[in-house]
Amino acid sequence: xxxxxxxxxxxxxxxxxxxxxxxxxxxxxxxxxxxxxxxxxxxxxxxxxxxxxxxxxxxxxxxxxxxxxxxxxxxxxxxxxxxxxxxxxxxxxxxxxxxxxxxxxxxxxxxxxxxxxxxxxxxxxxxxxxxxxxxxxxxxxxxxxxxxxxxxxxxxxxxxxxxxxxxxxxxxxxxxxxxxxxxxxxxxxxxxxxxxxxxxxxxxxxxxxxxx
Amino acid sequence: xxxxxxxxxxxxxxxxxxxxxxxxxxxxxxxxxxxxxxxxxxxxxxxxxxxxxxxxxxxxxxxxxxxxxxxxxxxxxxxxxxxxxxxxxxxxxxxxxxxxxxxxxxxxxxxxxxxxxxxxxxxxxxxxxxxxxxxxxxxxxxxxxxxxxxxxxxxxxxxxxxxxxxxxxxxxxxxxxxxxxxxxxxxxxxxxxxxxxxxxxxxxxxxxxxxx
Numbered sequence: 001x002x003x004x005x006x007x008x009x010x011x012x013x014x015x016x017x018x019x020x021x022x023x024x025x026x027x028x029x030x031x032x033x034x035x036x037x038x039x040x041x042x043x044x045x046x047x048x049x050x051x052x053x054x055x056x057x058x059x060x061x062x063x064x065x066x067x068x069x070x071x072x073x074x075x076x077x078x079x080x081x082x083x084x085x086x087x088x089x090x091x092x093x094x095x096x097x098x099x100x101x102x103x104x105x106x107x108x109x110x111x112x113x114x115x116x117x118x119x120x121x122x123x124x125x126x127x128x129x130x131x132x133x134x135x136x137x138x139x140x141x142x143x144x145x146x147x148x149x150x151x152x153x154x155x156x157x158x159x160x161x162x163x164x165x166x167x168x169x170x171x172x173x174x175x176x177x178x179x180x181x182x183x184x185x186x187x188x189x190x191x192x193x194x195x196x197x198x199x200x201x202x203x204x205x206x207x208x209x210x211x212x
Numbered sequence: 213x214x215x216x217x218x219x220x221x222x223x224x225x226x227x228x229x230x231x232x233x234x235x236x237x238x239x240x241x242x243x244x245x246x247x248x249x250x251x252x253x254x255x256x257x258x259x260x261x262x263x264x265x266x267x268x269x270x271x272x273x274x275x276x277x278x279x280x281x282x283x284x285x286x287x288x289x290x291x292x293x294x295x296x297x298x299x300x301x302x303x304x305x306x307x308x309x310x311x312x313x314x315x316x317x318x319x320x321x322x323x324x325x326x327x328x329x330x331x332x333x334x335x336x337x338x339x340x341x342x343x344x345x346x347x348x349x350x351x352x353x354x355x356x357x358x359x360x361x362x363x364x365x366x367x368x369x370x371x372x373x374x375x376x377x378x379x380x381x382x383x384x385x386x387x388x389x390x391x392x393x394x395x396x397x398x399x400x401x402x403x404x405x406x407x408x409x410x411x412x413x414x415x416x417x418x419x420x421x422x423x424x
Contacts, residue, residue, distance in 0.1 A: 049263025150391030179362030181401030189393030
């Protein structure tokens with residue numbers, strides 16, 4: 001079983017590394033970081049370099065493909081190399097997944113048309129403009145498509161994916177190995193629970209939050 | 213304000229990238245990834261490359277220093293370059309922090325003697341052998357030392373640190389920007405809540421889980 005996590009310039013690092021930390025622990029799975037060119041890509045902030053180990057050409061039939069979000073996703077050319085590759089590998093994948101605004105990339109590649117999906121709460125309109133029905137849940141499964149809400153939600157989704165790939169015992173062992181017993185010091189992690197002022201401030205800055 | 217996150221070979225990637233994703237959003241903070249040598253280090257699994265941008269010599273007085281865990285931490289020489297640097301920067305840091313078995317590194321550097329600290333639940337004995345009192349909480353503050361439980365707990369701790377650095381409004385905005393509203397699909401993330409068999413299986417494999 002091969003799990004391919006896509007990297008591209010200006011990715012949101014946790015979107016990729018959260019699911020990586022869960023899925024690398026699935027027994028008998030080979031996890032690879034794949035991108036257009038081998039070598040370093042920088043995260044959306046420019047502050048962290050992550051390494052692409054395999055080019056798109058070298059990964060032709062992953063069982064699982066996962067697309068993280070990030071401001072760089074908005075700059076990918078329509079019908080460019082990544083979109084073309086996604087359409088190709090989706091034909092044989094068992095699971096096609098995204099985290100955060102990674103759903104916009106899957107949608108731009110034409111893979112979510114008419115489907116239900118999650119994304120970052122600031123990107124809902126852009127997802128729906130692609131003909132996708134947004135579902136305000138932590139992660140959403142529609143057929144073989146698994147999509148999560150923003151950034152940290154990829155961890156929850158990856159545990160659900162680990163269960164699908166290897167059963168609940170494996171998923172629980174991974175959860176305990178990574179001590180994923182979250183206790184955020186505040187209850188401000190969703191637009192439903194965050195103080196109104198916090199939500200409004202972020203909404204007012206949404207172009208910057210999403211695209212830079 | 214400068215925040216330095218330490219990278220070393222065979223680090224647990226989420227230990228570093230979880231806190232990075234939170235702390236890079238603290239206003240007026242410069243976040244840097246620092247290590248013995250510039251360039252790529254590979255994660256504990258070997259599957260992910262992360263880039264060290266600054267050498268230890270180049271970062272001499274960070275306000276915040278954060279040490280992630282990882283199997284490579286067990287192989288750092290006692291009194292070697294990283295321990296020496298940690299002792300030096302700790303003299304002027306406002307916060308000295310660790311995630312997971314990063315607490316063992318701080319302890320080996322002599323910085324947690326007689327203090328209360330958190331670490332990965334499989335590493336408690338090793339922490340206490342260094343004269344540190346283990347506290348089974350998500351994260352623990354003792355003076356300027358902030359330490360978290362395993363892997364994913366660094367996200368919770370980083371939000372608390374963001375509050376210390378920039379107030380509760382900032383921390384809540386960061387939590388909402390990263391949609392940190394966790395809903396794990398299982399309740400198996402701590403040794404208290406995990407099924408007994410899951411806990412026992414991991415305990416039996418603890419040498420492998422911690423050191424490889």
